[in-house]
Amino acid sequence: MSETAVSVIRVLAACSCAVMVLSPSILMYRIFKQKDVGAASVIPLVALFVNCHAWSVYGYMTHDWVPIFWIYFPGEAVAIVFLSVYWKCTTHRRYVTRVLLVALALLALFSSYAVVGGLGYTNQSQEGVHAVIGAIADVCAMCMYAAPMEKLLQVLKYKSAAFLNSHMVIAGLTNNCLWCAYGILTANWFIIAPAIVFTTLNSFTLVLCVLYDPKTHPLPDDFHRQQTTSNGPPALASESTSKMSAISHKAESTAPSPAFEAILSPLTSIHVAKETAWS
Secondary structure: HHHHHHHHHHHHHHHHHHHHHHHOOHHHHHHHHOOOOOOOOHHHHHHHHHHHHHHHHHHHHHHOHHHHHHHHHHHHHHHHHHHOOOOOOOOOOOHHHHHHHHHHHHHHHHHHHHHHOOOOOOOHHHHHHHHHHHHHHHHHHHHHHHHHHHHHHHHHHOOOOOOOHHHHHHHHHHHHHHHHHHHHHHHHHHHHHHHHHHHHHHHHHHHHHHHHHOOOOOOOOOHHHHHOOOOOOHHHHHHHHHHHHHHHHHHHHHHOOOOOOOOOOOHHHHHHHHHHHHH
């Protein structure tokens, strides 16, 4: 009975995990169709890519092929497609590129440790290496499920859940419930502990999605203009500042310089008048 329950939960967890990875596809289709990312953030997509890579490495190292490796490894390719669509349609490409470079640098360090530790060059046992990789994978998963929290302040400020991907939140909640059950059945605390935390976070985020439904609580009409002028990414703000300063310097350089003309002193005219009178 226990083996049957584990097999059933394993299949359900694999299916829910696949749905979780594919959950941004609806948003990505809308972005691709409209050629505009709107209020969507790139952070959840980057976190999805990082999480898929970390758990695929963990699944490979621990030989947990299903439901971990064969779900998260293809998920990396799916996340790359999502990021490509976002990068193509966003106007803040420099900001997105910087975020991607930071993520790739961290993943390179993580992968290097997995290779070096797996080959035994860190003087750790295989269980020790697996424990470190599992802990890092948990952190990556926390980043992915906490990524929507990046926009919670804006959700509360504008009273609109347009910043959140509701499909990803629902898929994440279902996925975490099944992973929690799978972790309990397999006595794997690397799965149980984060699943409990993520279930709580997803539940809170889902409440906000329902409470501030974008259909009934849309963003103000001038939101995008305000974001462009004041709340854009740092790269955009610095570019705007440099452009404004360049325009200012150009205006100063093209302005006419002050001209000076010689004016006759009134004393000279007085002396001339006196000499004429004396003569």
